[in-house]
Amino acid sequence: xxxxxxxxxxxxxxxxxxxxxxxxxxxAVRIMDKQGILATDSRxxxxxxxxxxxxxxxxxEAQDIVRAAATVAGGKHSFLQLAGSVTVxxxxxxxxxxxxxxxxxxxxVSLPPFSGNHDEGVKYASAVLSAIPESIPGVVIDLRGxxxxxxxPMIAAVHRFLPNDDEMIRFRTRKRTxxxxxxxxxxxxxxxxxxxxxxxxxxxxxxxxxxxxxxxxICFRGLDYVRVFGNPTAGYASxxxxxxxxxxxxxxxxxxxxxxxxxxxxxxxxIEPDVLTETPLEDALxxxxxx
Numbered sequence: 001x002x003x004x005x006x007x008x009x010x011x012x013x014x015x016x017x018x019x020x021x022x023x024x025x026x027x028a029v030r031i032m033d034k035q036g037i038l039a040t041d042s043r044x045x046x047x048x049x050x051x052x053x054x055x056x057x058x059x060x061e062a063q064d065i066v067r068a069a070a071t072v073a074g075g076k077h078s079f080l081q082l083a084g085s086v087t088v089x090x091x092x093x094x095x096x097x098x099x100x101x102x103x104x105x106x107x108x109v110s111l112p113p114f115s116g117n118h119d120e121g122v123k124y125a126s127a128v129l130s131a132i133p134e135s136i137p138g139v140v141i142d143l144r145g146x147x148x149x150x151x152x153p154m155i156a157a158v159h160r161f162l163p164n165d166d167e168m169i170r171f172r173t174r175k176r177t178x179x180x181x182x183x184x185x186x187x188x189x190x191x192x193x194x195x196x197x198x199x200x201x202x203x204x205x206x207x208x209x210x211x212x213x214x215x216x217x218i219c220f221r222g223l224d225y226v227r228v229f230g231n232p233t234a235g236y237a238s239x240x241x242x243x244x245x246x247x248x249x250x251x252x253x254x255x256x257x258x259x260x261x262x263x264x265x266x267x268x269x270x271i272e273p274d275v276l277t278e279t280p281l282e283d284a285l286x287x288x289x290x291x
Contacts (some may be wrong), residue, residue: 001217017108021062024246025051028066029244035255036073037174037267047072054233059247066251075268077211077236079086083248088274094120097157099131102285107132109158115149121156122190128157129194138200138288140281141220142228155182155216156189160197168219171239171254174285201226201290202284205273210234214271221260225267227287229280230272 027289029051031041039048040097051069056287059270063080069080089150095112098172102108109132114124132139153270186193204218214237220226239256257267277283 005265006028014259020246020283021056021059022054024059024062024249025054025056027064028243028245028251029069031070031251032073032253033145034173035241035243036070036078037238037254037256038075039073040174044072049116063249066245070251070253071134074240075238077238077240077254077268079240079252081250081252083250095125096127097124099128100107103134104289106140106285106288107136108140108281110144110215111146111154111157113145113147113149113221114153118190121150121153124153125156125189125191129160129191132160132197134197136197136199136288138202138291140202140204140284140288141216142204142281143209143213144204144206144280145208145215146213146216147208147234148236152185152189152214153213154212155185155219156191156205158216159186161199161201162189162196163223164196166261168261169215170259171256172259174238189203199225200288201221202288204280205271205286206235206280207270209233209271210236211238214266217271218260220259221264224263227275227284228273229275229284229287230273230275231276231278231280232272235268235270237266237268239272 007117029048033048051065051284056065063179065081070080093113094116098110100108109128139161148207166182168182170177183193203220203246204215207274210233212284214233225291237258238254240252241255243251243253245251257265275283
């Protein structure tokens, strides 16, 4: 009798775990179906049906199903963040932007990736704003290696080179489109909006310029005094949102695409520079000097 009880208990536990894994998948897939930027075509419908009908035997198998579905529903920027995979180090410091000056007094503003807290974001933007003189012949904004994070301190750091009250970028989801005006970005970053500096702007990009780095680039899209030098970006110009899943995992799902003031929509495709070059800084400085 005891042996039979143990077997029945094991069977019940197996069934319960199987149901839990199936519910894990179904919850994630339902979120994707409602929110995923790409969850609108026949490819997604096939993926949706396959995932909803799945009976994963383990949590690992369930996670693999969710990962595959997320790529279809949200594109390459979407992913599954496992519980405990991210730790917060209270003593960590994000690299600050650097401002150096080239011949002729042209500042080169290097904007690194950033995902710090609000106070760190204020320091990030202020490091640039406090270093730029009122009168300059031009500026180089270096977004090479900027893999993303929080776009607002980045935009605030270089907001003086954008038109005042500019609706510089918008995010388009499946349900609506939201403009982000310059004043809002500066306010969120926690710094005071300063007067505009009118000068030529050269922007440097490479294959690591991604996500919020690309969003910062898009804010300058379509302005006639801006030219981009370097190599195509990474192609992650989209907006992600986290969703909690059972067990502490988080689905990071792409819910929107970046849209420039020109009407161009960017998401998974790299953004091409105006000048494809392996010597972007040198070419940018020459361009400014010859204007």
